[in-house]
Amino acid sequence: MADDDAALDVAFLALADPVRRRIIARLSRGPATVNDLAEPFEISKQAVSKHIQVLEQANLVTRSRDAQRRPVHLNPARLEALTAWIDQYRLVREGQFRSLDAVLESSAGQTAPKAKDRK
DSSP states (O other): OHHHHHHHHHHHHHHTSHHHHHHHHHHTTOOBOHHHHHTTSSSOHHHHHHHHHHHHHTTSEEEOOBTTBOOEEEOHHHHHHHHHHHHHHHHHHHHHHHHHHHHHHHHHHHHSOOTTTTO
């Protein structure tokens, strides 16, 4: 379990940076080279490469070799694992809100004056 927690920490820390989130968003449309990924940013290609390394260490992206190119690919399975972790807590909270709604509905029905009582 501690290894899972450490992996979650690394992934969420990697996603805490807005540049890395934008890289992930771009990669959701398909693989890209470092040059492609660096284009919209006003930072150096080396800085973008360092961001990619952080994402690789978090297992959020992978690189492959295609002749001279080394495209970066999104690791959708890792993102799915993060989503599943978040969803388990979201579902618990939704259940709590549904229970609260039921209590509020029943108490509102008990305290609302009846039409004949209001006359």
